[in-house]
Amino acid sequence: MQLECKNLKYQYPGANLHVFKALSLQLPGPGFHALFGPSGVGKTTLAKMICGKINGYTGEITSNDMNRILYTYNLERIPGWSSVREHFELNTPVANRHIVSELIHSFGLQTLMESRFAQLSLGQQNRTNLTRYLLQDFDLLIMDESLANVDEVTKEKIILKIKDMFSERCFLYISHNVVEVAKFCDQIVVLRSHHQVPQAVILTGNNHKNGQPLDKHALEHTMLEIVHAS
Amino acid sequence: MLHRRIYQFFIIYFLGLAALMVIKYGLSLSDYVIPSPAEIWQTARRFFPIYFVAVINTLSVAILGHILSICLATIVGIIGRLTIWVGSFIRVAAYNIQAYPIVAVAPIIFILLGDGLSSRLLIAAMICYFPLLLSFIGIFSEPVYEIEHFFESTLKMTWWLQVKIRAFENINKLITVIVGSATLAMVGTIVAEFIAADAGIGYSIRIALFQSDLAKILVALFLIGVCTSLYLVWLEWIGHLIQKRWEIPEGG
Incomplete structure (x- = not known):
């Protein structure tokens, strides 16, 4: 399982500037990876290109065993x-269906099950939405700020649970939070503006998992690397 | 809701009547031109039962025409939401045809279908159909990305689910448009009866016009106003029930 983007060039119809000029990157396969970068750099655009919602670009996106x-x-x-x-x-x-109750319990949704979506808080809505996607069949799940409104403690629990339960699947986690990206993610794609070459830098994160000690020095080092790269 | 609409109508009706009386007595017009209040009252007492039956007849046709136009607008709106050429063709055709006055086409309908129920029904339906259609096409063509994305990504989207999502998200707009078009259905039926029909309050007004009997026309207008208000109130009540059933208290 592998995702590769080669020389992607894309410009929104009617826009003057290119979002990507010669973007190339490679994700090795299963794992919890990140797409990091400042606002407006093209993270969501790239995500939509990968899942086929945006076409009309030049270059190539190939995904082995990612149907x-x-x-x-x-x-x-x-x-x-x-x-x-x-x-x-x-x-x-x-x-x-056998994983429904485990996810509901792990994501703290037990008391929300009879509620309508509009009755939930933003954080509860995020958790509910993510749960229904995790219950689907997928090889790669792109999570575009999917936990943006969830508190830090719950977010950590959720990410660790996802890594635990879906270790053979691939995730691309889009976030602006340097700490969580550095701490939980395996490969970190740092996306930069179109005039920087290369437009994407790939760093290795700390890939923190349940039951593993966290090396704080390594975490700080990764965070510095991310900030420096972006 | 009921008393507010009826009061509003009474105020407007009696203000209009008062204005007529000011003109009549201000310009010293004869009873032949503008009847006196006593004559209007006498006419109302004599013709109320006949006109009441006529206005109920008109209202029945208007309701049937309204239902027909809602069904038609829903079907065409669902087809018009498609992104393929059929949807595009229907949207353009709807915008062009609605610009054509139905009243101008009415004589053709009477020539082809005669002056019976079918002509009245068709004209009533056509007059309120186009405003409904434009709104329905607009609502059904507008994607609700935040909801539809999941079903499209997971290949669970069906045409029925898409229509259900868009209708649910725009239920207030749909109810407002349906209530608003009810008046047009009533207007359409009366216009049809006025042009050529053998029943209904529009037909009665036409006869009163030939007799130059303004008192009868004023009585007919009163009954039309009351019945239209009652129909609108009934529709608003149904809409209120639907909204209440689907209303969800926001959380946080």
Whole structure:
């Protein structure tokens, strides 16, 4: 399982500037990877190009053994007519039903199951939305600020659980938070503005997992590397 | 809701009547031109039962025409939301055809279908259909990305689910448009009856016009106003029930 972008060049229709001029990057395979960079640098654009929602670019995106690529973002909503439980029941593939209760418990959704989406807080909405995507069949899940409104403690629990439960899958976590990217992610793609060469720098993160001690010096070093690269 | 609409109508109606009386007595016009209040009252007492039946007849046709136009606008709106050429063709056609006055086409409908129920029904439906269609096409063509994205990404999206999402998200707009077009349905039916029909309050007004009997016309207008207000109130009540059923208290 591998994702590779070669010499991507893209300009939004009607825009004067290119988002990407010669973007190349490679993700090795399963793992919790990050796409990091300042606002407006093209993280969401790249995510949408990878999942096929944006076309009309030059260059090549190849994904070996990655047939099912899903993209989720933090503003998504569940239809207002059904409760969280009804939505999960209707939209979870039969093969994945055995992990529903584990995810609900780990993500702290037990008390929210009978609620409608609009009744939830922003953080609860983020967790609910991410859960329904994790219940789908996917090889790569792109999480575009999917946990933006979740508190730090819960966020850490969720990321560690995802890494634990879906170790054979690939994740691309888009975030502006240097600490969480450096701490939890395996490979970190630092995206830079179009006039910087190369436009993407790949760093190795600390890939912190449940039950493993965290090397604080290594974490600080990675954070400095990320800041320096961006 | 009911008393507010009826009060509003009464105020407007009696202000109009008062203005007529000011003109009549200010210019010393004869009872033949503008009848006296006593004559209007006498006419109302004599013709109320006949006109009441006529206005109920008109209202029934208007309601049927309104339902017909809602169904038609829903079907065409659903097809018009498509991004393929059929949807595009329907959207352009709808915008062009709605600019054509239906009243001008009405004589053709009467020539082809005669002056019976079908002509009245068709004209009523056509008059309120186009405003409904434009709103329905607009609502059904507008994607709700934050909800639809998941179903499209996971290949679970169906045409029915898409329509349901868009209707649910725009339920207030849909109800407002349906209530607003009810008046047009009533207007359409009366216009149809006025042009050529053998029943309904528009037909009664046409006869009163030939007799130059303004008192009868004023009585007919009163009944039209009351019945239209009642229909609008009923529609608003149904809309309120639907909104209340789907209303969700926001959390945080």
